[in-house]
Amino acid sequence: MSSRIERNALRGAPMICIRTSLAAAGLAIATAIPASAEIVASTCRLLSYNGPITSVKTFRCDFMQRGGNVLVNSAQHEFSFLAAEQGETYIRINSIPLRFTRTGAYTLEVTQSPWLR
Missing domain, CATH: 2.30.29.100 (PH-domain like)
Incomplete structure (x- = not known):
């Protein structure tokens, strides 16, 4: 039973890593774009x-x-x-x-x- 729980937990790990990477990339792009001045x-x-x-x-x-x-x-x-x-x-x-x-x-x-x- 514990090995099944561990396998299920590891299935979601790549998705969390992808989401984290996408969020970091989005933040990097947003801060790299110069803010327009009014x-x-x-x-x-x-x-x-x-x-x-x-x-x-x-x-x-x-x-x-x-x-x-x-x-x-x-x-x-x-x-x-x-x-x-x-x-x-x-x-x-x-x-x-x-x-x-x-x-x-x-x-x-x-x-x-x-x-x-």
Whole structure:
């Protein structure tokens, strides 16, 4: 009787192995496909530093983030903030508005919403 139970138990083992392999393959494929980034219509405010003079410009922009990397585009400006450079070439402050500062050059504030005046 015990040998019959062991044989029946072993019959299901290959099926479990196949299911586990399929699940692992599916997970590997799902994580290998890059996630698409959503473009969010936003309002940008650019504070440019020129010595003691600070100029401020507000404009429409598109915000996109993927894998921690941020792109902000408008008709006149294009900004790129790579996640690997955070803390080295720029400072990011996660608040509302989202702030990116390149010390001594500019601060870009991004409010993720339609055009605000």
